[in-house]
Each structure stands twice: as C-alpha cells, then as structure tokens.
Amino acid sequence: MFIRNFLATIGRYCLLMYRVFAVPDRWRMTLRQTLLEMENLGLNSLGIIIIISLFMGAIMTIQIKLDMDNPLLPAYTTGLATRDTLLLEFSSTIMCLILAGKVGSNIASEIGTMRITEQIDALEIMGVNSANYLIWPKIVAFVIMMPFMVIVSMTLGLLGGYAVGLSSDIITVAEYQEGIQFSFMSYYVFYSIVKSMVFGFIIASVSAYYGYYAYGGALDVGKASTNAVVNSSVFVLLSDIVLTNFMLA
Amino acid sequence: MIDLQDVHKSFDGVEILKGITTRFFPGKTNLIIGQSGSGKTVLMKSLIGLHRINKGKILYDGRNLPRMRFKQLRNLRREMGMLFQGSALFDFMSVLENVMYPLEMFSSMTRKEMEDRARYCLGRVNLPERSFALHPSEISGGMQKRAAIARAIVLNPRYLFCDEPNSGLDPVSSLVIDRLIKSITEEYNITTIVNTHDMNSVMEIGDNIVFIKKGYATWQGSRQELFTSENQDLNEFIFASGLFKDLKKAHVVLHPELYPSSQTGAMPSDAV
Known part of the structure; x- marks a missing residue:
C-alpha cells in the first residue's frame, strides 16, 4: 500500500512537472510573474539569510576555536574549518533547509489557498495552463536566486567569523584570515552553487505539488504546507548525499 | 447549445450521475436545481471538463467534450465564462486587473484597449469606478460576484456557467445578480447554465429548468410549468x-x- 501510494505520488509529481514546463501561453505574463517571484521568494528571504549566516559564522568560529585549542594543531585550523563548513554544507544545504521552511510553506499555502478557493479552477476554465502559470515562475525564480543567496550566505558567514576576531581575543584576525585563505579551492563554491540550485528546484517544485493538489479547507492547506516542508527537506537531504558522492567523491 | 447524452460519473465506485440526458439552450438561462448532494455541482464540473465523465456525451454545438484532446479542451474553454460560488477572483490582483487578466492572456489588444474593455464590462455589471483599484478582499460579496461576472464575460463567451451565484448574498443583492445574469444572457445570446437551489432565482430567471434528484434528471421545463x-x-x-x-x-x-x-x-x- 505504501509503495503504491509512493509510486502514485511520484507519477502525479512527474505529470505536474510535465504541465509546468510546457511552453507558457504568454511569455510576457510569465516573465513578469517570474520577476515578482524573484522578489517574493528571493529578496524577501535575504533578511533571514543575513541574520542566520552572520551569527552562525561567528558561533562556528568560536566553537571550533574552543574545541581545537591544541598546540599541536596549526593556528589556521579554525579559519579553515569555518570556511569549509560554510562553503561545503552550511550555505547550501543548511540554508536550503531553513528556506524550505520559509519558502516551501509560502509556496504550498499560497497555491493551496488558490486551489480551495477555486482560483485554480477559474484559471483552468479560462483555458490557462494553471500549473505553468503559477508554478513555472516560482521554480525558475527560486533557482535563479539561489546562487545569489548562497554567495551572500558564504560571505556573511565568513564575515561573522571575522567579527569574532575583531571583537574578542578568542582568535586573532591574522589567524582567521590565514585559515580562510589556506588551501582555498574555488571548486567548493561551484559545488555549493550547483547543489543549491538543485535544492531550490526541489523545494519549489515539491512545495508547489503539495499546494496544487491540496483539497478541503484551511486545515488541509495547513497540512499541505507541513507536508511540503517535511518532504522537501527530506528530498534535499537525499539529493545532498547523491550530489556529494557525484561531485566530491 | 449544449447536449448531454447519458452522462455517468462515479467517484470510488459510487455513482453520482446516473445517465443524465438533457439540453441547454442558447439565449436562455438554463437552471440546474436540486437538493444538496443531488449531483448538481458534479454535473456542472463535468460540463466544464473539471471532472472526467465515465460514460456519455457532452456536446458543445456538436463538439464532444469528453473526447477532446488537451489543446482542444483549452480552446473550448476560451469560449466559456464561469462565475464560481465564492467568486474565485485572484487575491493578488485589483478588481480591474482581474477583469483584464483573460484579455492579457488571450487577446492581442493594446493595454489601453484592454483597460477600456475591462472598464466597459465592470460598468455593465454596475460596479462603481472607485472599486476598480481595490482588491477583492476590500469589496463586498455582491460586488465580488459582479466583478466575477465582468471577468466571465470580458472575452464574449458563448457559454456562461454560474455555480450558486446567490450563495451568501442578501435577497436584494441576489435579485440584482439574477437579473444581471438574465440580461447578459439575452443581450449576448449566451448559453447560460446556473446551478442553484434558490427558488427565488428559479422564478426570476428560469427559462429552462432541469431538476436533478439522486443523480437523475427527473424533470425539465420552464418556470411556468413548475x-x-x-x-x-x-x-x-x-x-x-x-x-x-x-x-x-x-x-x-x-x-x-x-x-x-x-x-x-x-x-x-x-x-x-
């Protein structure tokens, strides 16, 4: 029964994506929606990204320094570990899990509410491909905005650690700077950006799926929103394993 | 004209529509009446293709809807207008933008022409100009219904569907909506189908009435014949x-x- 339901869900998701990626009825309208979604899903998420990245960068630096305070370890270890953690996992995966909560629930509840108030039916009756009109701009906008958000997160995370060096004597600025520059691999940034774009697609499309097939009332939209966040988070983690194996191993 | 021939629809083995055969005429307000749970809404949604029927024919001037491919169905839907029970206006657009939306999607008009046409339709349903820039949540239920009618007729549809147009409205607003539907139907010679259980509407606008009971169309006639x-x-x-x-x-x-x-x-x- 579980397998049957799972396969049915995958099938419905694929059919929905087939409709989503049809040629838009009016490119002008779709592009206008995409710009609006870039602001709604991307720019409006910058606040949370800035706060979390700045603080997590600072906290990571302090904790790593305190845990690795060993004369046998080189002084640059703290900066190096902070940088690699930020570049490899935090700014892409953890940030996406946080965004799955914010953006995922936003998408699912918005589309779910449109479904239960018959706005999606109204689009269909007009002859509009509702999946394409509503979901395509969200997916494209979020995937486009992800690299920028990841770069902002990386930069601010590193600045958070730098602020620790400036404002306390836990670590010196010179040690930290040496660490974040030591053995730098630009491929990690590329890897992180690719991952974040895949995660962006997963979050937007899975959340849209749960919203699009919501039915019932407000309570059901809430359930759809919860399912969207939980399932997109799980799929982000699963794809993280696959991508890490594929791109780093 | 819309012809229904032996239309059956089931959900999970439970038959809701049990072989409905009837006809809806152009230029007339065709009413589907019946108790709650009789199958009116399922019939309406089957008519517009939101439900896929199990058996039978739904002929739009000879074109069989259940047999249509996706693109054909979308083209047919561009000839339809629909007034939903809850109006279904888009929350994120103003009233004017709601009415302009079908034109933006399907017409080659300039922005100015679209706006003029939308304003004409909003005027036709007697909406005051001050409400054009407001969002649906900022206007009354009756005004929302009128805006939804304006959106439904903006592309000059051949078929107009109204699902419980009076639900949630006071008797005076209901009368206004009923008369509006009737006058638009006659003015543009539209095949209008209204799903209702409001007997005042039946008496006000029922040119051709189909009574549904437990999934069967058990009676059809005019309001005088009732x-x-x-x-x-x-x-x-x-x-x-x-x-x-x-x-x-x-x-x-x-x-x-x-x-x-x-x-x-x-x-x-x-x-x-």
Missing part, C-alpha cells in the same frame, strides 16, 4: 419553500382544470 408539474420529487423540493407552497395553492385554486388527476395533483397531502 406549477403544473405532477413530478412528486419536484413538488416536494419546491414545497420546501413556504413561498412556493402559497403560490402553488393559489395556482391550484385559480386553475383547477390543470390538475385533472386530483385536486392536489402530485403534491404532498398537506399542500392544499
């Missing part, structure tokens, strides 16, 4: 309204020759 019907189920349904009880009593008294089988016709025993 009074002389000997259909037991229909009489039970209309007699639930006190107004109709009185009206039919008066009709029986005034026209006893129309009730040959008995003085009560097929009415419930307590009717007269």
